[in-house]
Amino acid sequence: MALQDKIDQEIKSAMLAKDSVRLRGLRAIKAAILLAKTEKGPTEVLTEDTEIAVLQKLAKQRRESASVYQQQNRDDLYQIEVEELAVIESFLPAQLSREDIERIVKQVITETGATGPKDMGKVMGPANQKLAGKADGKTISEIAKALLVGG
Structure with missing residues (x-):
């Protein structure tokens, strides 16, 4: 329906x-x-x-x-x-936990070969596609930035 x-x-x-x-x-x-x-x-x-x-x-x-x-x-x-x-x-798909989002973003970072904050754009596109409807963009961005700065 x-x-x-x-x-x-x-x-x-x-x-x-x-x-x-x-x-x-x-x-x-x-x-x-x-x-x-x-x-x-x-x-x-x-x-x-x-x-x-x-x-x-x-x-x-x-x-x-x-x-x-x-x-x-x-x-x-x-x-x-x-x-x-x-x-x-109530009409949106269930949102993923922060840990699940982090795991998927780490996977995207590995797949794209991103090494630092300058590769943020490389990571955000695929991450947003994989997490569409399951996480909001702000959370994805925060996690990606933290992983790229720390990694």
Whole structure:
């Protein structure tokens, strides 16, 4: 089942259950998917990878907004972002642990022959491909940088 169809069904369920928090998150996902679809063209179908990328983008936006709101002591807005983030993350594939990400990045470093920080670009492309949907880019970058500086 396509993600959009699943979201539509979840929206109906949330409406029937009068779950306004879940409904708000689901509507944000639906809006982002529709926007991505219109950017690709009316006849184009979104691939699963594109749908995951849209969800990751939404999750990243919510994390960043929540962080800003928390720093500004805006608990009301912070809570909204965290609630929507939980709904969005429920549709994302399970995220890998830091140890698993580190193991994969080490493997990429070995495969690419990277030797230091100057080879960061060589490592990030393949690492992002292998970890697409399973880890966020910021974490991958932090781990790669630490391994290349230390290694």
